[in-house]
Amino acid sequence: MKSLCVFKKELRLYFGSFIAYSLATAFLLLTGYFFYTDMVFYDLFGDFMDITASLWAYYFQDVRFVTLLILPLLTMRLFAEEKKLGTLELLWTYPLTDVQIVLGKFLACLLVFVLMVFGTLLYPLMLSTVHNFAWGPPLAGYLGVILLGATFIACGTFISSLTENQVVCAMSTYGVLVFFWFLTWNEEAVGPQMIGTISRFSLFDRFEDFSKGVINSQDVVFFLLATVFFLYLTLQSLESRKWRGMR
Amino acid sequence: MSMIEVENVTKRFGPILAVDHISFSIARGEVVGFLGPNGAGKSTTMRILAGFFPPTSGRATVGQFDVVSQSFQVRQMIGYFPERVSVYPDLPVRSFLDFVAEAKDVPRMSRKSEVARVIDACGLDRVKDRVIGHLSKGYRQRVGIAQALLHKPQVLILDEPTIGLDPEQVVEIRRLIRDLGSERTVILSTHILSEVSSVCDRVIVIDRGKILASESLANLRAQLQRTRQIRVDLEGPEAPVSGLLQSFPGVESLRRTSSDTASLAFVLDYQGEDIRKQVSKAILDQGWGLLEIRSLEPTLEDMYLQLIRLEDRRLEAAL
Known part of the structure; x- marks a missing residue:
């Protein structure tokens, strides 16, 4: 599979330029701090019978927030950097298909993110040494984080393919993702009929069930489709080089 | 193939x-x-x-x-x-x-x-x-x-x-x-x-x-080499020298150019056979000092500029 060489190259770039390390550090520090505060809350006010509602739900919603902060910074370089450096011109003259390039990049970024998320497993593991709990709900939450992350990454990959400026890319990705967050913020503004339709597209509402330990197949399919959709848009955006200047 | x-x-x-x-x-x-x-x-x-x-x-x-x-x-x-x-x-x-x-x-x-x-x-x-x-x-x-x-x-x-x-x-x-x-x-x-x-x-x-x-x-x-070029460095009065050089058959243009060794230096464009021999003889016959005479090979730069000039002229003619 030719995607593999792009995948390996992206990983070398992530780990060779310290982007991965610095973002992972920020991710682990923030999630660690949130886990600590959520733990304190659980300890003082939580319902000990229902750790899912009084700890995991808060924790995963905090992780969701950190994911939103970190991922656009991880994805911004994917295509924007290659455009700026001119290396995309090389990639396009190698016997590589656009699908191989996009998949290689997406999967490399996803792996970096999954590794970061794996790091956070340390927190529940530490808790499990002093407090017994069922692993099902937090694992469902982790699955949700990874699916949500995959969608964010696909979205960031797409936006990165539109510009050669990494800052513009990160800001636009924040814009799009935050828009999906606030989509259902004010139910009154959109009215009761619309809210049902709109909340289906809210990346954050879709995450809600996972944080409560529920794996809903509809939500899984939604995230997978959203990921594929954004990757498809990326391919279309790369394809545009072929018709530019065709008039 | x-x-x-x-x-x-x-x-x-x-x-x-x-x-x-x-x-x-x-x-x-x-x-x-x-x-x-x-x-x-x-x-x-x-x-x-x-x-x-x-x-x-x-x-x-x-x-x-x-x-x-x-x-x-x-x-x-x-x-x-x-x-x-x-x-x-x-x-x-x-x-x-x-x-x-x-x-x-x-x-x-x-x-x-x-x-x-x-x-x-x-x-x-x-x-x-x-x-x-x-x-x-x-x-x-x-x-x-x-x-x-x-x-x-x-x-x-x-x-x-x-x-x-x-x-x-x-x-x-x-x-x-x-x-x-x-x-x-x-x-x-x-x-x-x-x-x-x-x-x-x-x-x-x-x-x-x-x-x-x-x-x-x-x-x-x-x-591009139909026109030949020679360069002559010499000592002598300017007006008669340029008159003499222009009198040779086939001469298309003559221009004064700078020189660090001689009082006078000319570049001569002409068509036809090599005229260096006649030129040098004529100069010596006049009693002027001939310092150098050589034919100039057109460099790639000249050829290139000539091509672009030709194209410019063609475009102007088309307008």
Whole structure:
């Protein structure tokens, strides 16, 4: 599979330029701090019978927030950097298909993110040494984080393919993702009929069930489709080089 | 057998016509120089051949494969060095070349030796483990050339390969290109004229998206050399000297030029047989001091400027 060489190259770039390390550090520090505060809350006010509602739900919603902060910074370089450096011109003259390039990049970024998320497993593991709990709900939450992350990454990959400026890319990705967050913020503004339709597209509402330990197949399919959709848009955006200047 | 075939290719970027109905063909094993001022359409033509973008109209093939519909096969055959040296500054030289070898389908078994071969050919041995971003411009350029050479492509497309190199490296890279040219088809673009004369079998002169000439160097020279030129350095009174020089048959123009040795120096354009002998005799007969007389070979620069001037005149006439 030719995607593999792009995948390996992206990983070398992530780990060779310290982007991965610095973002992972920020991710682990923030999630660690949130886990600590959520733990304190659980300890003082939580319902000990229902750790899912009084700890995991808060924790995963905090992780969701950190994911939103970190991922656009991880994805911004994917295509924007290659455009700026001119290396995309090389990639396009190698016997590589656009699908191989996009998949290689997406999967490399996803792996970096999954590794970061794996790091956070340390927190529940530490808790499990002093407090017994069922692993099902937090694992469902982790699955949700990874699916949500995959969608964010696909979205960031797409936006990165539109510009050669990494800052513009990160800001636009924040814009799009935050828009999906606030989509259902004010139910009154959109009215009761619309809210049902709109909340289906809210990346954050879709995450809600996972944080409560529920794996809903509809939500899984939604995230997978959203990921594929954004990757498809990326391919279309790369394809545009072929018709530019065709008039 | 022709390796590259370009028929009526046009490339338009919005209102700008970058390449205007050009056609040419290049035989297997030929080394061809694309010569032209900046913005002439050299890079655009090369990018089309490299499969980077398709032409607006017309057809181009590399090794019988269409650059648009069979772009993948074309890309397997070529090595491309883009005008803007593009390498990943955060990768070490060898990692970058490993990646390129893999992307170009070099079989796993020979990948290591192939990478070692281009590292050696491009003189990168000393820096192979260093991060590309820390290398000097000349070395980065060589990394760019090394990636083009990987997988022994049958066709090399090099867009200004020696720009920004120091003189020693320029000589090395030219030698490398000449060696490659003995077994492969090479197209290189340049606006350094001496590069063409030292490396290429044939030159294609492009200006404003059109081909002005596609000739071997000798032919081009012969074609533009109908007018001969001599330079005379002498000591004597200016007016009578210029009168005498103008009196020779076939003289087209005479102009005074600067000289650091003589009081007078003239450049004489004429047609017909060599007149140096008559000129020197006439000068000596007048009792003036003849310091130097020599015929001027038109340099590639002259030929090139002459071609562009001819084209300008043609365009003006058309208006």
